[in-house]
Amino acid sequence: MVIVGVIGSSLASGKPYDDAMEVGRLAAERGATVLTGGLGGVMEAACKGAKEAGGQTIGILPGSDRHDENPYVDIPIVTGLNHARNIIVVRTSDVLIAVGGEYGTLSEIAFAMKLRKPIVSLGSWDVGEGMRKASNPAEAVDTAFDLIK
Amino acid sequence: MVIVGVIGSSLASGKPYDDAMEVGRLAAERGATVLTGGLGGVMEAACKGAKEAGGQTIGILPGSDRHDENPYVDIPIVTGLNHARNIIVVRTSDVLIAVGGEYGTLSEIAFAMKLRKPIVSLGSWDVGEGMRKASNPAEAVDTAFDLIK
Amino acid sequence: MVIVGVIGSSLASGKPYDDAMEVGRLAAERGATVLTGGLGGVMEAACKGAKEAGGQTIGILPGSDRHDENPYVDIPIVTGLNHARNIIVVRTSDVLIAVGGEYGTLSEIAFAMKLRKPIVSLGSWDVGEGMRKASNPAEAVDTAFDLIK
């Protein structure tokens, strides 16, 4: 099983939301399981896209119970660790795609770079050469799969 | 989705191993996803039983990469948190079944009791009235499903 | 520096509270730093006793900010990890003394046994031969220092 982590802001709407939904859909169409932090915004969009393509989704939740996951999470992992759960998102993914994103996303990008985990930016933070950039969802998913071949 | 956590020693063999395999099989036959700490012994047995019944399995791994999960884990969650991952096993499960077990298992039982998470003992630690006891795998699984009805 | 962890219920009052205060005082008189989970009850009492003896205290807090520590904590460590912080209490202590205690305490005792960390029970859970028992605070502290000599 390939796990594609999709990271980004819980408050995203508009273009990053649409992009994340397309990323989730394309990743699921290729047979990947889509993993997110389980909340709203980009996380919700990626899960929604994956479900529309018949895929499976995992949410690594920061809270202490199941109330806060988005409705497109199949497998909610309840950590109770607050932001410390970000490292689990990174470790569990085979490859990550960052769609936009605020500081929480930046912490995950930093952990990915630290752990040499493949990661693709779609309009996200620019933190140096180790992070591949994509200009649209299809290119992001293509690049992600190339990186783990 | 109902998630049944099965906890017990990574070194178990013989009767607790066989019991855990039967618990995993029976839980999966009822449609539950079986969650464990992802390692050997009782954790492996429960996953193996679940897979034989066509079920899905989750492993909440203590280590920093995927090398240590047992071969019957479908969804490995890589925490890198060592024993601190035990609380995630408890929080993510709807109900827990403890099969035998050493001190790691006791920590999970204690967390379950603390969080008022339903838990059934099959030859495990006795920590007071809040923990239901079962004398065989079928009774353990029946009791577990009763507790979350 | 010797770090003595004192664990027990956040709701303790009466005898366990008094016992924990005496344990904290005696440990500090011997030059130990007293470490607790930073909250009320036994944790507060141990810190209070240690401060009365001129000692230093550490609190490993479960919450996300400093609002919940008791007033006798010198060094508040803010984990934001909820109950997962219990393992840090155990790992950081050279030896532990359990005074009474509910299920949270039991999780810490279990971790201590798992990690072969020396631990003394003063009216706490009985989990087997590896845990030394004491019948009063002075004996508990004497035993704790003997165990790490």
Add this chain to the structure above:
Amino acid sequence: MVIVGVIGSSLASGKPYDDAMEVGRLAAERGATVLTGGLGGVMEAACKGAKEAGGQTIGILPGSDRHDENPYVDIPIVTGLNHARNIIVVRTSDVLIAVGGEYGTLSEIAFAMKLRKPIVSLGSWDVGEGMRKASNPAEAVDTAFDLIK
């Protein structure tokens, strides 16, 4: 008590090492406790500087026992959480000073920004307006104390 967290690469030498030592010294002279991730490089330098000024130091260790802390850590907190301990460094500090730094440092900066924790950059990552910049250790420490006044 004011806790000043000093973050940066465990491999730093030369100028960032010297800068971190000066930051630690100046913070301790103002009465602050210096907190780091407990390892080498910038973390070691900050602790060393603080100790030379008679200050107290805390190390939030990623490993499972005490073997990896630098010799200038007074209070080693043993988390066993690997990189997840970075969030504890951020939460426990009243203010942070980032001296140079690699991706681990970036994860801490990101968490600080996320939690709106005051943070000063001394030749570190540039992540936006919320992070104050300093051009030398004295300015960094002055700015840090200004931010928490």
